[in-house]
Amino acid sequence: MxxxxxxxxxxxxxxxxxxxxxxxxxxxxxxxxxxxxxxxxxxxxxxxxxxxxxxTSTPADEATLSNTLNMILKNTEIFNTKIDAIQRQIFEQAEYPIPHLFIVLPEETSFNPSTWFRHTYRLHFLCDCENENERHFALHDGYKISKPHEFFRKYGPYLR
Structure with missing residues (x-):
């Protein structure tokens, strides 16, 4: 030979x-x-x-490729699970509408602008009705805002 x-x-x-x-x-x-x-x-x-x-490849290359493919498969499964959860939330929001309008009212009725940040306030949601003239307070006593200064600093830009 x-x-x-x-x-x-x-x-x-x-x-x-x-x-x-x-x-x-x-x-x-x-x-x-x-x-x-x-x-x-x-x-x-x-x-x-x-x-x-x-x-064209070594056994080590093939093992690395296999590990990479397994990692991609796991990440794809996680991604699909998260997409399913988001879709479920979207459908639930469509079934159970959340009020988009709210109003903040003081618990006390005295009008003194110098004491506005010392009062306690309540956050009330308004029901979204088909006709704008039918809007009303949601059947709830509202949510107490015990730290109005922090609340208005954080959510003030959304109150327009």
Missing amino acids: TFQQCRYEDVHDHFIGIRRFTLKEEQIPFVKNNDNSVIYPQRILASTQDVIDCH
């Missing part, structure tokens, strides 16, 4: 992307020097009678 040295570059130039060679499912190692370092240009020992399989 005769062996022929085949340079990696010669094969790689004809078959771009070759990373490893196998013969009958066993990997063919690159030829090494006496000090166990790979000879450059890289080459393998091959028989002229053998049919050598050329592979």
